[in-house]
Amino acid sequence: MIENVCDITVNVDEKLSIDKFNVDEENAHIVLKENPSDEEFRKLVLCCPAALYKVEEDGSKRFDYAGCLECGTCRMICGDTILEKWEYPQPTMGIEYRFG
Helix, strand or coil: CCCCHHHCCCCHHHHHHHHCEEEEEEEEEEECCCCCCCCHHHHHHHCCCCCCCCEEECEEEEECHHHHHCCHHHHHHHHHCCCEEEEECCCCCECCCCCC
8 A cells, every 4th residue: 555645744954964074173064143134043943954053041042053854944044144153163063964
């Protein structure tokens, strides 16, 4: 019997958990501008598939490049309005996708 594609549930966190992240602690590949605007930051909170951009309950902004999927969504959505630097991680660093 063939499964209906609509009946399949995918857990994104489960799929991402099998990937390997080699974080370059010495060289962040994404750097935000100092005091990014709330409007631009909110765009990234909504669009980042890895949920790297967060607004805490007290309103403070939090960002962590360590779980980056290197998709470039933040660069496309906000460009240089909020990003000081966006580049691919150094060789052997960053995400290593695994099929699962």
